Amino acid sequence: MSAIAKPVERLIEAFSRLPGVGPKTASRFTFFLLRGSDNLSVELAEALQQLHTDVVTCQQCYNIADESPCAICGDSLRDATTICVVEEPLDVVALERTHAYHGLYHVLHGAISPADNIFPDDLRIRELVRRLEAAPVEELILATNPNLEGEATAAYIQRQLAGKKVRVTRLARGLPVGGDLEYADALTLSRALAERQTA
């Protein structure tokens, strides 16, 4: 017999399955919703329901979107001759915040990591190659993460495109803007030094 009402227990259990949420935080969330007015609970319930019914994957760039093609792919003002390849939808958000990029995107949904059972076929790499065959672009920017898995993914894509007439570039690696040189770690600093540019 449980000391707590079933629906409450069920919600606590569900919350605590979220990343970064433990049983204590889950209980706090649950009792906050229970004690508060209905509004937030209803809003949450609707938002959760729409999350799966109203979100689609753009069939061109594979970003998550309201419709396919997504707002970016459908924007005729954007430069369709450049595609930027990223690992996750959140990377698109980060790049869009810069307001410095006006081309299109391609979202892979992960990076190659055999140890985690993620292989090229699990990512949207074939779709990328097909997309380039259907509508050739001038430049492909590989913006995968600068870690081992991101580099493996970039290297794999580069090999798939060997012989194709497209300029493939990689994001520069180096010092963060506004950072102090003396606090930079050795690896970042040595890369920044190796990839230095003419002032």
Next chain:
Amino acid sequence: MQLVHLTLYNFRNYARLDVDLPAGAILLQGANGQGKSNLLEAVYYLATTRSPYTSVDQQLLSWMVVDEEMPFVRLEGRMRREDGRHKLEITLIQKPANNGGTARLRKELRVDGLKRRAIDYLGSLNVVLFRPEDIDLIGQGPSLRRRYLDITLSQIDPRYRSDLSRYNQTITQRNALLRQLQETGGDPDQLAFWDETLVTVGSYLILRRLQTITRLDELVATLHPSLTGGIERLRLVFVPRVDLDHLGEGQNVAQLPLRFDPQFAQTFALPSLGLEEIAERFQRQLYERRSLDLIRGVTSVGPHRDDLRFLVDGVDMTAFGSRGQQRTAALSLKLAEVAFMREETGESPLLLLDDVMSELDERRRACVTGIIGEQEQVIVTTTDLADFPAGFPAGGALWQVEEGRISEVSRLE
């Protein structure tokens, strides 16, 4: 370099320790189980962020606090180096168990108050530790000897640390890919990136191990005879798993003969290859063995399979050394490491000798006493002061350890 002050909270049997450390020799005397080795372990941990005794950091928590809500361990060291004074801090906080999982320790490293990743923290304080268990370094399997080389080189070479961590990640990924290709087939060209990374970072590991062992071999050539009264000649032999063209006709890198004739040992004076020459050989052999690796599902060639062997007068100590011989060889190695680190960094590492005198004969004790006297800073533990000559340590400190408390005693002659 010198550790000038050490503070411990809840470390093993030290609920709280706050102590100034003088330069020169510090002799720690106490009965078994009072906390002598724990103090050396704390200093070693502060330098390497690892315990020599356990890979489970939870064990470092004092048993007096394990039942508290959020128990923690804290180590603080103030040290002096050529470039000035620095403060090192390591904090381990135990987070409560989550979702029925096990409790986890969060480790935080700081240098001069700034948070550091392990890879950037290492090398701040350099130590060389000798403990009775080091006999296993000679007598047990090659993984212990690789670990020894890795810890030594990680302390003094930032590139070695980052290349080592990248190498280990790459091996894991490559092996997982090999198994996938073996089970479901697929394009073996997927291996290209991992192979290239393996060669790039792995060749540096091989190069540094080769240089280090070559130098340590030269250093033990003078150290070991003085420990043994000139009776034994000790050689350190690097056994790389990548064939560096150092073997004679009909010899196989995988099979090291148990007895070397002197001429064979000569061929082990490995060629002084550069990084590119090593990389070229590694790459070729990795490629040659690819089909075999695909069948076995593991990477068969590379520094993760290297070994280091100890020969006394041509006899392999791992297979045939007596306990005494293995122990003395381990001690020679550690003493050579002190000199090696000093050459590499321009600073003397802090030497930690745990129960070094037990099982040593009169001659070896006299030799060790002499070496202790030459160190910039050394902490030595013993149960019995009679193991040391009267008046030892001259100009140093004598500390009594009892139930996790340290008191300084003046020595009665």
